[in-house]
Amino acid sequence: MGTKGIEILGINAEELIAKLNRALADEWFAYYQYWVGAKVIKGPMREVAAAELIEHAADELRHADMLSSRIVQLGGTPILSPAEWEKLSHCSYEAPADPFVKKILEQNIKGEQCAIQVYNDILQMVKDKDPVTYSIVLQILTDEIEHEDDLQAVMEDFELLQRKD
Ligand code: FE
Ligand code: FE
Ligand code: MG
Secondary structure, three states: OOHHHHHOOOOOHHHHHHHHHHHHHHHHHHHHHHHHHHHHOEOOOHHHHHHHHHHHHHHHHHHHHHHHHHHHHOOOOOOOOOHHHHHHOOOOOOOOOOOEHHHHHHHHHHHHHHHHHHHHHHHHHHOOOOHHHHHHHHHHHHHHHHHHHHHHHHHHHHHHHOOOO
């Protein structure tokens, strides 16, 4: 990154880069979990749910891009090997081994809740110290909150399908 851009940081750049790389690992897992989930999903409301998963996969890929660009700007290197993802991620990857709509939604809601916690923690870490990272992470957090809400709305509709009265 430009020297002045580094100079104004009120936080240790190495520490921040390491944290952003951990979030980057989470984004790749989130991307793939949504992407492959949309391929295998089965059951009532399959199309509605799959459309949401596909949209979210695109968002997670965009988040990976945003984080990587900021890591490079800070003078760091985005994770170069997928083998590192498992070691670095905060949120675990949940293989959609059971393709039932409800199971896939549950797994992805859990993933979003983990992401919300991670980005909220990063916001606290950079607050008043790095406004540029703050702004990027705030945009990502806003998306993750929308993702959780969207998935919970699909889940609610799915559960209403079982209603008999
Ligand atoms: Fe994301
Ligand atoms: Fe998300
Ligand atoms: Mg959505």
